[in-house]
Amino acid sequence: MELIELLEKNGRMEIETIATMLAMNKAEVEQSISKLEKVKAILGYSAIIDWSKVLDYEGVTAMIDVKVTPTRGVGFDKIAERIYRFPEVKAVYLMSGAYDLSVSIEGKTMSEISRFVSEKLSTLDSVISTTTHFIMKKYKHDGVIFEHEDDDRRIVVSP
Amino acid sequence: MSIKEQASYLSETVKQLRPSGIRRFFDLASKMENVISLGVGEPDFVTPWNVIEASYHSLEQGYTAYTANAGMIELRNQISHYLQATYHVDYHPEDEIILTVGASQAIDLALRAIINPGEEVIVVEPTFVSYAPVVSLTGGIPVAVQTDAKDEFKLQAEQLEHAITEKTKAIILCNPNNPTGTVLQKEELVQIAQVVQKHDLIVLSDEIYAELTYDEAYTSLAAIEGMKERTILISGFSKAFAMTGWRLGYVAGPDEFIQAMLKIHQYTVMSAPTMAQHAALEALTNGRQSVVNMKKSYRQRRNYVVHAFKEMGLACHLPGGAFYVFPSISETGLTAEEFAEQLLQQEKVAVVPGNVFGESGKGHIRVSYAASLEQLEEAMKRMKRFVDGVK
Structure with missing residues (x-):
C-alpha cells in the first residue's frame, strides 16, 4: 500500500530509493511493481502538466454532463463505451444525481469541442441531453496545486 | 544621577x-x-488545512478574548480523552491539565513550581538545549548525566543512580529524544522508574515527540506503575500536528503540582493563545489522519x-x-x-x-x-x- 502511495505521488521515483524508504530490498520492490502492473492496478505512468505554462500550447477542456437512456441488459456500459472510445474524450464517469455520465473532453478550440458535442455526442441514440461547461482555470488537478508557492518558511537552524 | x-x-x-x-x-x-x-x-x-480553517472560523466568530487560565475546558476534555485513549493515562480535565505557550512554557512552569534554590535537577545529555538554562533560572542546579553512543544514547539505570545526590529533586527526561531520536521502551522506563522511586524523585517527562515513533508501540512514563503520582507530563501540538508557530503545549500531572503551576501561569501569561486553542481542538477531533x-x-x-x-x-x-x-x-x-x-x-x-x-x-x-x-x-x-x- 505504501509503495502504491509513493508511486502515485512520484511515478519516477528510483526503485532503489523506494526500497530504502520502505526497508525492502530492490528485488521485492521490482516484483511488487510488476505484479501491480500485471493486475492493472497500475495502468501507466504520466506527468502532471500545467498546460498554461507550455508556451505553444493552445487548448481548452470541457466537462459535459450527459443524460442518457440506459439500454436493457447492459445498462450504461454500452453508451459509455460509445463515448469513451473517442480519443478526444479524456475521462468518463457514471454519476449519481442530476445527470448520468460526466464526460471530460479536450480540444484545440471551443468550436472544436462544440462541434464534437453537437455532431458526435448529442446525435447518439441514447443521449437525451448535454450540458457543456468549459474550464476557465485549473487551480488543483489530481491532488496537485498549480501556482503553489512552496517556499520553506522555517528559520534555517532551530533547537 | x-x-x-x-x-x-x-x-x-x-x-x-x-x-x-x-x-x-x-x-x-x-x-x-x-x-x-x-x-x-x-x-x-x-x-493541516482543516486546523488552520478552524482557527479562521473561530476568529470570524469573534473568539478573540482570554480563555480560562488553564485553557478552554472543551480542549482540556479532548486532551484528557486523547491521553487516555493513546497512552492509557488518566488526567482530570478540570484540575490536572493546563494549556501552555508551547511545551517550553510547560517546562518553565514545572521547574518553577517544584525547585527551591540549590536543589539539583538531572538533565540527560545529549539534551534539548533549554532544560539546563531553565533549571538555572529557577535557582536550581542542573546536573548532567552522559549517555553512550554504544547504548544508542539510552539512559541506563546505573548512570542515573550515579548522578543522584541528597540534593537531587527531579530529573528531566525527553522521550523520544531531541537530538538523538532515541526512544526508551517500556522495560527501559521501568528500570529508570525503579531508581526514581527509590530516591523519591520527580520526573519532568517531555513527551512532545511521542506521536512520532516508528517501530514499536510507545509507552508514556506516566503509564508505568507508581509513576503517575511523581510525573509531570509535558507535551503539545507543535511536532505531531506541525503547529510549532501556534505556540501551544500542555502539561498534565497530579492535582497538587498542576494547581501550583496554575498559580504561576495565571500571573505570568493569563492563558494560552485562544485562536491556537481552537485550532488544537480541531487537530485533536479531526486531525488524526x-x-x-x-x-x-x-x-x-x-x-x-x-x-x-x-x-x-x-x-x-x-x-x-x-x-x-x-x-x-x-x-x-x-x-x-x-x-x-x-x-x-x-x-x-x-x-x-x-x-x-x-x-x-x-x-x-x-x-x-x-x-x-x-x-x-x-x-x-x-x-x-x-x-x-x-x-
Whole structure:
C-alpha cells in the first residue's frame, strides 16, 4: 500500500530509493511493481502538466454532463463505451444525481469541442441531453496545486 | 544621577546564562544563500488545512478574548480523552491539565513550581538545549548525566543512580529524544522508574515527540506503575500536528503540582493563545489522519537518511522516533563543530554539531530529516562528497 502511495505521488521515483524508504530490498520492490502492473492496478505512468505554462500550447477542456437512456441488459456500459472510445474524450464517469455520465473532453478550440458535442455526442441514440461547461482555470488537478508557492518558511537552524 | 553601564543592572543569574550553541550556527547559516538546512527542529509540513480553517472560523466568530487560565475546558476534555485513549493515562480535565505557550512554557512552569534554590535537577545529555538554562533560572542546579553512543544514547539505570545526590529533586527526561531520536521502551522506563522511586524523585517527562515513533508501540512514563503520582507530563501540538508557530503545549500531572503551576501561569501569561486553542481542538477531533500520513512520510525519510549515512561510512543508529538522526562523524577526524562549519562553507548544508547538546554529543551531528525527499537526496549527495573529501 505504501509503495502504491509513493508511486502515485512520484511515478519516477528510483526503485532503489523506494526500497530504502520502505526497508525492502530492490528485488521485492521490482516484483511488487510488476505484479501491480500485471493486475492493472497500475495502468501507466504520466506527468502532471500545467498546460498554461507550455508556451505553444493552445487548448481548452470541457466537462459535459450527459443524460442518457440506459439500454436493457447492459445498462450504461454500452453508451459509455460509445463515448469513451473517442480519443478526444479524456475521462468518463457514471454519476449519481442530476445527470448520468460526466464526460471530460479536450480540444484545440471551443468550436472544436462544440462541434464534437453537437455532431458526435448529442446525435447518439441514447443521449437525451448535454450540458457543456468549459474550464476557465485549473487551480488543483489530481491532488496537485498549480501556482503553489512552496517556499520553506522555517528559520534555517532551530533547537 | 546618570545611568551606569547597562550590563551592571542585569541579574547575576541571567549574566551567567550562556547563549545556546545553536545560535552561532543560525547566524552563520542565515547569512548564506541556497543553503539546504537539515538543522531545523520543526516539521517541514504546514499545519493541516482543516486546523488552520478552524482557527479562521473561530476568529470570524469573534473568539478573540482570554480563555480560562488553564485553557478552554472543551480542549482540556479532548486532551484528557486523547491521553487516555493513546497512552492509557488518566488526567482530570478540570484540575490536572493546563494549556501552555508551547511545551517550553510547560517546562518553565514545572521547574518553577517544584525547585527551591540549590536543589539539583538531572538533565540527560545529549539534551534539548533549554532544560539546563531553565533549571538555572529557577535557582536550581542542573546536573548532567552522559549517555553512550554504544547504548544508542539510552539512559541506563546505573548512570542515573550515579548522578543522584541528597540534593537531587527531579530529573528531566525527553522521550523520544531531541537530538538523538532515541526512544526508551517500556522495560527501559521501568528500570529508570525503579531508581526514581527509590530516591523519591520527580520526573519532568517531555513527551512532545511521542506521536512520532516508528517501530514499536510507545509507552508514556506516566503509564508505568507508581509513576503517575511523581510525573509531570509535558507535551503539545507543535511536532505531531506541525503547529510549532501556534505556540501551544500542555502539561498534565497530579492535582497538587498542576494547581501550583496554575498559580504561576495565571500571573505570568493569563492563558494560552485562544485562536491556537481552537485550532488544537480541531487537530485533536479531526486531525488524526494527518498525523498518520505525516508519520508515514517521516519514517520513509528516516530509513532513507540512515541508509545514506551507512553508505558514507558513518556510524548511525536507527532512531525510533522524532525526526532526527544523530550519526557519529569521528571517522572524519574532525570535531563536530569543524565538520558542521566546513560542511556549511563548502557544500552549503546546515546541520547542528552534537556538542551543543552536551558533552556526550561530541563527535556527532544532529541531522533533521524534516525536509523534502528532493532536498534530502541533494543534501546526502553533497555530504557524501564532503565526507569523501576529508576522509
